[in-house]
Amino acid sequence: MPARAHGDRSSLNALALSATVHCLTGCAIGEVLGMILSTWWGWGSFASIVLSIVLAFFFGYALTSLPLLRSGMSVRQAAPLAFASETASITVMEIVDNLFIIVVPGAISAGLGDPLFWWSLAVGLLIAGVVAFPVNRRLIARGRGHAVMHGH
DSSP states (O other): OOHHHHHHHHHHHHHHHHHHHHHHHHHHHHHHHHHHHHHHTTOOHHHHHHHHHHHHHHHHHHHHHHHHHHTTOOHHHHHHHHHHHHHHHHHHHHHHHHHHHHHSTTTTTOOTTOHHHHHHHHHHHHHHHHHHHHHHHHHHHTTOGGGGGGGO
């Protein structure tokens, strides 16, 4: 394989990893906060999942928007870029993470003081990141996903 092609693939992998970690950070903040709040408030499983998903999207989009807003873009300009770059990745992560928490016996009903709560949340997010990496890689290779951000 020519050095240039290898370098391009390595660069694509590095960019996809960076995009995945970035997205995973926003998802993790939203998921953890959503699970903590819904557990603290005594909400049921369904409400807990809905709140966590809403917060994961909120924080994912917010983390993407912050550098754009700091660069002088308006919210009206930054929002479409954030949506274009993060929606697929966040969606994949949320599906995988929440399915994992539902599948692990007792995880969805575990309390904040239960190690199962934290273990299942952490492992679910890690698996979600692994599953989202090839999605991000493919999107970036096609000029979509996080590639949209790099023009700005």
